[in-house]
Structure formats: structure tokens, C-alpha cells
Amino acid sequence: MNVTLRWIRLRLAWLLVPPFFYFARPTLPLLAAGLALAVAGATLRAWAAGVIRKDRALAVTGPYAHTRNPLYLGSCLIGLGLAIASGRVEFVILFVALFALVYGRAMRVEAEALEKEFGDAYRGYARTVPTFLPRLRPYRPEAVGAAEVAGSRGGGFDFRRYLGNREYQTAVGLLAGFGILAVLVR
Numbered sequence: 001m002n003v004t005l006r007w008i009r010l011r012l013a014w015l016l017v018p019p020f021f022y023f024a025r026p027t028l029p030l031l032a033a034g035l036a037l038a039v040a041g042a043t044l045r046a047w048a049a050g051v052i053r054k055d056r057a058l059a060v061t062g063p064y065a066h067t068r069n070p071l072y073l074g075s076c077l078i079g080l081g082l083a084i085a086s087g088r089v090e091f092v093i094l095f096v097a098l099f100a101l102v103y104g105r106a107m108r109v110e111a112e113a114l115e116k117e118f119g120d121a122y123r124g125y126a127r128t129v130p131t132f133l134p135r136l137r138p139y140r141p142e143a144v145g146a147a148e149v150a151g152s153r154g155g156g157f158d159f160r161r162y163l164g165n166r167e168y169q170t171a172v173g174l175l176a177g178f179g180i181l182a183v184l185v186r
Helices: 005-023 028-049 070-085 089-128 159-164 168-183
Strands: none
Touching: 005 089, 028 070, 028 159, 028 168, 070 089, 070 168
């Protein structure tokens, strides 16, 4: 069995689902706050999934012009939203710790792979665009003298790419998770 970081992330999440719902104590205000955060995260993930051309081009447009890891940032917002909505501070602390541990490593591994694949173009991009927390002004390859980056022109959102990356699964999971929490509201 090939145990990858992705495999660990997905299995770990599913292992935590039953205790999460069992111990959750959501209230209406926390559910609303968590939902707002999670919807922002899902929207960011959807945008990123509609822009990225995995394994074909270095994504530097759309949300990738602001952060090198918009999919992970979106996941962080979704997870934090669910943890807040649960009404348990323990879940917020656990989520932040696990996210930092698992996704911190994933971002480092992916950065090394992108540098190996895209060389100077990635190094120029990485010098300017933060790993996780977004910058306000978008990255412009020509502004930093970076080599032409595949996908940096016309790399806008494509709904077919969004569907091909199966990002709709995030929306389905979000609806299910918050639907269950809504039933548990006290």
C-alpha cells in the first residue's frame, strides 16, 4: 500500500467524523459563524480548482496569484468553520494542531516537487507569493522578471476544470456536515 500524505489526511478526517458529531454542541450563533467561514473556504477551493491544471502548468493566476496554496487555505477555513460550529473549543485546538502538522508537511513536500518540475519559474513565484496566508496584490510574473510561466496568461476559472477536479464533493460534504450540525443545535 502506498501511504501518502493525501491518504493520511483523508483517513484521519474520516476517523474523526464520528466523535466530532457525537461530542458536538452547536448553537445557532456558532453554527452561523462557522458556516460563513466554511462557505468562504469552499468558495476559495472552488475558484482554485477551476484554475489549476494539475501536473500540466504552474498555476499563478486567480487565487494562486495571492497564495501558493489556496486549496489548503480553503480547507483550513472549512475545517475551522466546522470546528467553531461544533461549539467545542477542544475541536478548534485539535483542528489547528492537526492542520499545522499534516498540511504544513504537505505544503513543504509539494513546494519541493514544484521547484524540481518548474525550476526558476517556481522559485521566482515562491519568492513573491506567500505559502499560505494570502497577499493582497496579485502576483505578476513579468513584475518580478520571472520566466514565462505556462498558464499565467488566460488561466482563468473553467467550470469543466472545476468538475474534472471533483471539487463539487467539497460542497456536498459541507452541506452534509452543516446539515448534521443543524440537527444537533441546542
